[in-house]
Amino acid sequence: MRRQPAFCPWSPSLVCATVAMLGSGVQAAPAFSTPEELGAALFFDVNLSMNRTQACATCHDPSKGFTDPRETEAGLAVSLGDDGTSIGDRNAPTAAYAMFxxxxxxxxxxxxxxxxxxxxxxxxxxxxxxxxxxxxxxEMGMPDKASVVARLQENAEYVHSMEVLYGADLFDNAEAAYSAMTRAIAAFERTEEFAPFDSKYDRFLRGEYKMTDQEELGRVLFFSQQFTNCNQCHQLGRSAIDPQETFSNYEYHNIGVPENVALREKNGMDPGYVDTGLLQHPNVDDAAQAGKFKVPTLRNVAVTGPYMHNGVFDDLRTVVLFYDKYNSVAEARQINPETGEPWGVPEVDGTLSMEELEIGPALDDQRVDAIVAFLETLTDARYEDLLEE
Known part of the structure; x- marks a missing residue:
């Protein structure tokens, strides 16, 4: 039998009536009938952060490609924490297509x-x-799981829905309740909201869109085994017309990204700190993995800058030029167009994926622009207006 509360801990009369119904054995319908619906509510709930200012959606804004659009002292490179002052050292990756x-x-x-x-x-x-x-x-700054669960229990709709979905005794155990919360959020992140596959590229595959000459050149170059190295890491399937291509093989590579000096000046990292990437994984202790980061999806890449794990590059074209520096002897290709200075040295040297980076000849400006144009076609339909911005 369900335990009946000795008193109604919530003030709204409707909620109290619901609790009374539960105590009398009458089962009210939950506000959120599926994990996906519950997860959507949790994803946008700022009350799950210490100062009630930050939700999952704050750093993964659905209107901005599930990335963080907020300016900080370091620009858009990293996110601002719930405390209003903390900024991290890594760029918040998009949550779109993360399910794959x-x-x-x-x-x-x-x-x-x-x-x-x-x-x-x-x-x-x-x-x-x-x-x-x-x-x-x-980030959200809660001290422990029990504190987060206490915030969940402030919301009667959460409590009732979670007990219906995950068990009547769920809140007897904070660990179990916290796990249920994460499962609900993950369920929401596995919905079509995060992966609609409706970009110009997808419509092209379905015969609903005709690529421009520039976009088609970029597409051919991207999937070429001879003229670029793009698909060495940014292709999941074996086919160039896979309808669920996510444009990542999810491997870990060191591509020689330089330190974001401006960011480090703002976030208070100790002098000499080096982000060793994969080597910071708790189950990885091989020094050969230092400086490697997961290959990101290129879905929505044109509207989710800045780029690289530390947000060091602002413009997508800069990223393509950065890759081209490994194949070009032209002096201009050894200059970062955003700074007018030579590309910075790799933050972590000695573990670069040179075999992948040196595939293909140097690119002229026409081909660089074509690749950028193709990457823009990977933008979900609802974000196409952001390309103009």
Whole structure:
């Protein structure tokens, strides 16, 4: 038999009536009848952060490609924490299409670690990822799982829905209740809301859109084994017309990204700090993995800058030029167009994926622009207006 509360702990009369109905054995319909519906509510709930200012959607804004549109002292490179002052050291990756990353594992066939969530794969799946930010002191800032569960219990609709979905005794155990929260958020992140596959590229595959000459050149170059290295890492399937291509093989590589000096000046990292990427994964201790980060999806890449794990590049064209520096001897290609200075040295040297980086000849400006044009076609339909911005 369900335990009946000795008193009604919530003030709204409707909620009290619902609790009374539950105590009398009459089962009221839950406000959220599926994990996906519950997860959607939780995804937007700022009350799950210490100062009630930050939700999952704050750093993964659905209107901005599930990235963080907020300016900080360091620009858009990283996110501002719930405390209003903390800024991190890594760019918040898009949550769009994240459901397609496999669980973190070592692929013996390829010799690479693959999958997982976060840029270093430290959580194996979406459930693990959903549980991280609420407890991160420079993100949502809650002290422990029990504190988050207490916030959940402030909301009678959450309590009733979660007990219906996950068990009447769920809130007897904070660990179980916290896990249920992460499962609901992950369920929402696995919905079509996060992966509509309706970009110009998708419509092209379905015969609903005709590529421009420039976009088609970029598409051919991208999937070429001879003229670019793009699809060495940014192709999941074997076919160039796979209708569910996510444009990532989810491997970990060091491509020689330089330190974001301006960011480090703002976020108070100790001098000499080096972000070793995959080597920070709790189950990875091989020094050869230092400086490697998960290959991101290119879905919505044109509207989810800045780029690289530390947000060091603002413009998508800059990223293409950065890759081209490994194949070009032209002096102009050794200059970062955003700074007018030579490209910075790799933050972590000695583990670069040179075999992948040096595939293909140098690109002229026409081909660089064509690749950028093709990447723009990977933008979901609802974000196409952001391309103009």
């Amino acid at each position: 990353a496999p669980e973190f594992h070592f692929d013996a066939e390829t010799g690479f670690f693959k999958g997982g969530q976060f840029l270093d794969g430290r959580e194996p799946d979406l459930e693990g990822q959903a549980g991280g930010p609420p407890l991160n002191p420079i």
